[in-house]
Amino acid sequence: MHKRLGDFIQSKYFKSISQLTTGSFIAQIITLIVAPISTRLYTAEQLGVYTLILTLLTIFGPVICGKYDLAIVSAKDDKEVMELIWSSTIFSVLFLFFISIFYRFYLTSYPEIIDEVGNFAYIVIFMLFIRAFTNILTSYNNRYKEYKTISSVYVVRSLVQNIGLVLFGFLKFGAIGLLFSQLIGSLFGLRKQSKHLYKNILGLKFVRIQGIKNVVKKYRKQPIYSMPAHFLSSTSYSILNLFISSLFGLSTFGYYSMSYRILGLPLSLVSMNVSKVFFQKATEEKSKYGNYYKAFKQITLLLLSVSIPMVIILISFGPYVFELFFGEGWYIAGVYVQILAPMYGIRLIVSALTPALIVSGKQRLELIIQSCFLSCSVLAYLICKLFTLDMSAFLSIISISYSLIYIVYLIIIYKLSLAKN
Structure with missing residues (x-):
């Protein structure tokens, strides 16, 4: 095992991961310092309201x-890449229209959001528009292994966002300041990410409607299966924000939002960056070779070496670190x-390996x-509401049930990695 891990560390594969994680590491250090x-x-x-708004994002x-x-x-050539860029852009504009309608109804369910930030709550719609281009550019950078670009952008966005957070905090902007810091940070780095694409901008001008139709059909599994799956994945965690604020109040949710963030x-x-390289x-x-067991094995060993110490420390x-670090009351x-750490340890590994299902179709x-x-x-919410259970019980149910699903998920990915074409 030590020899295999050593060989992996010497590989170009590990170098790519290192380039990505270095930028993320610096970005997260900035976030930790400011937290x-x-x-x-x-x-x-205020942190709770801010997190509820960002739930949409x-x-x-x-x-x-x-x-x-x-x-x-994984597009076959540059022509198909340009067609996919157009397909992604058109889809995002249409989807954003429906999201805006949904969000209007969402805000009526949470009057405390409007009470705190007013119409500034709609800033998140513009953030989603920016996110669409960020997603496209990140995939484009990933295709051409521009990991240094992705890494440096992480740092710049984190730095700008956290500077804004502190500045607006001193100016007593409240949750509005948190939103503006997030918005301004998301704008930085777009120009650098698009530098390579700009050199090939003519390719976008020559894309035809028929070409867009062809890639939409060819990659139809993406919106039919991958999109709903990722949506459910995001929702399974984000919906906890709604459940916790409903069951236990905005103050308790504010404390949870910080633990969730950390x-x-x-x-x-680690996981998001390793996932791109994997x-x-x-x-x-x-x-x-017809399978990708070697990539699966290398990534699993690497992430186990990160996950186990992390869970033990948390x-x-x-509780003692939170009280010392964040101040009185944050214990x-x-x-x-503590309750969620084991589940997050397993999630760290499995989340990086989820592209396996796309690779295997x-x-x-x-x-x-x-x-x-x-x-x-949903079951955890209903149980806690029916039996009037406390926050710790709710999180325990989530931690245990999610952990079991992740273990099954990992076994499935392992079997898929062995399968031949």
């Missing part, structure tokens, strides 16, 4: 392009982290698995 400042500049309720952001953007990575850092730092590598191996010291957020299977997560979250 204890934010808990002293903003109330738990969390749910729809990854699927705003119908997952056609992901197909850019637990999400390793996913942003997708590219697994696609190559599948084409060349369970052992979570309870550390307790929430099993998007329908992903949809079924993600439906299980959403079903468990």
Whole structure:
């Protein structure tokens, strides 16, 4: 095992992951430095309102392009890439129209959002529009292995967003300041990401309607299976925001939102970046050898070496670190982290490997698995509401049920990685 891991560390594969994770690491360090400042500049309720608004971005952001953007990575040639860029853009504009209608009704269910930020709540619609282009450009960069570009953009966006967060906090802008810091940060880096694409901009001008129709048909599994599956994946976590705020109030949700944010850092730092490289590598191996077991094995070993120490540290010291780091009263957020840590440890590994279902053409299977997560979250909500259980019980049900699903998910991916064409 040590020899295999050592060989992996010396590979170009690991170098690609290192380039991506270096930028993410710096970005997350910036976020960690600013986090204890934010808990002293903003109330738990303001952080809760901000998180409720961003729930729309969390749910729809990854699927705003119908997952056609992901197909850019494995497109057969440059012509098809340009057709997919157009397909992704058109889909996102149409989808955004329907999301805007949904969001209007969503706000009527949460009057506390309008009370806190007014019509500034609609800023998130513009953020989704920006996210569509970010998704397209990231896939384009990934196709050409421009990992340094992706990495540097992570840092710039995090730096700008956190500077804005502190500045608006001192100016007492409240949740509105949090929204503006997120918006301004998302704009930075777009020019750098589009530099390569701009050199080939003529390719976009020569795309024909028939070509767009062809790729829409060819990659129809993306919006039919991958998009709903990713939507359910995002919803299975984001819907917890709605359930917790409904069951336990905005203040409790504010504390949970910080624990959720901290637990999400390793996913942003490691899992999301490793996933990009795994997708590219697994696609190559599948084409060349008929399976991608080697890529699966290398990634699993790497992530196990990260996941196990992380879970041990969070369970052992979570509440004490939160109280010390974020200030008086934030101990309870550390307790929430203790409960959720085992599940997040498993999630760290499995989330990086989920592109395997696309590589194997099993998007329908992903949809079924993600439906299980959403079903468990709804069941946990109903149980807690019926028996008047507390927050710890709710999170325990979520942690145990989600962990079991992730284990089954990992076994399925392992079997798929062995399968020959």
